[in-house]
Amino acid sequence: MPQVLGWNDFVDTEAQEEYRRLHLLERIFDPFTFRNLDRFGLRTGSRCLEVGAGAGSVARHLAELAGPEQVTATDVSLAFLTPLTELGIQVRQHDVTTDGPPGEFDLIHARFVLDHLRDREAVLARMASWLRPGGWLFIESASTLPELSSRQATRRSMETLSRVMTEQVGTHTTWARQLPLPLERAGLLDCDTEGQMLPARGGSPLASWLKATTKLVEAHAVDTGLITRHELEEAYELYESPDFLDYSWLTIAAWGRRP
Template sequence: MTESVSWTSYVDTRAQVEHERLTLLQEVFDPFSAQLLDRVGVAPGWQCLEIGAGAGSVARMLADRAGPGNVTATDMSTDFLEPLASSGIRVMYHDVTVDEPPGEFDLIHSRFVLEHLTRREEALRRMASWLKPGGWLVVECGAPAPELASDPVVGRALTAMAAMMSRLVGTNPTWARRLPLPLEDAGLVDCTAEAHVVPTRGGAPMARWLAATNRLVEEPAVDSGAATADEMATAYAAYADPSYVDYTWLTVAAMGRRAD
């Protein structure tokens, strides 16, 4: 049985509003992803796999570095990835938890995927096994930190979002804080990890992305009592107000190499 289907069943991955949310995600997090790809030295001719490619921006980065014919972009919903195929990138519907390996790769990258899988460490081991000797696995995972919110009401709304994602999708909002240990457990070497924080300032893309992500779970959060409608409204107002700033979202990136 698939372990990823709960996300694509819960979120309408074909909706325009979801495309807009993913576009904001790319605007916020692509610069850090690009730094990671450059750090491992992605070069022309590298065989690259992007897992959970979303709206396709990281796959395009890989194509710029390795050549489009050397890049495979996979997801459980490929509607937003179809434009990549015309550039020569291989686009595949693929479930990382159960489907056959899509090849062997010099680099495998995923962003905000593993934390949403219930058997995430098993999926990570599968990904590691698809590396060529010397190949790199780079994973980025979200770790919300509502306790750091400058407004406690915004913190409660973020706590509710994490709780609802956990209940409805199977997300583990704290798993990323164990990195890089799962990569080491998967047999990779030279493993490192670091956390990256983008300020959440009202009206900026980061705040707008968090607001859009909150809206994915607003109704069940209010219905279950995890947050009140007034608390959600207060959070949305803060996310729209340029005078609001906090640092409540960690992106934890880890990388490791398969031994030669």
């Protein structure tokens, strides 16, 4: 078995390329996240925790809903989160797998975090224990669907992305399809889900993000013979072509309430 790396050991979380990739992620997925946040009746004074805050857009939105002093944003890397402190948001370096609770909260949100953790269900249960009675845990996870790719090159590139992330990071690329069962196993009530599958048209933010995310594994994949550079270049050209259209990335939002 290959040695599994932490996300910070696999990705340069302070690189400008990663900053641009995270901004693409926000542009694509924030509307879905924000719409689902409306479910929880957040108001001024609601205590909110954003786990794996990335470049900070969800934490900023939570601050608009609940007040910046009520929001805590955590990540293992704080490279892109300093501007949040100027708004009054509490920013903490925190490892959700090992560090103690950063408080008690009315809402805890994590997007594309649990997917990359080997002990994801134990971490989910830890986060659920940080909720106040009646508080909501809201998670978003993704599932790759290379078998639905419309072209051979993009199917191969997504299969390779999924394989490298699984072997190198411990990512589970289909765990999202089990939701909301893990929330129920954690003892939460009123659990439910909503899925979203956006079109990845060539030149769109989603296609550009899929290209940028595939580049995270490019060197390892080519060096180990999992895919050829020619195949990757063909996939990248498709991701830039307006004649390309694909549906191969599923996002699932899931939530549950602490009794």
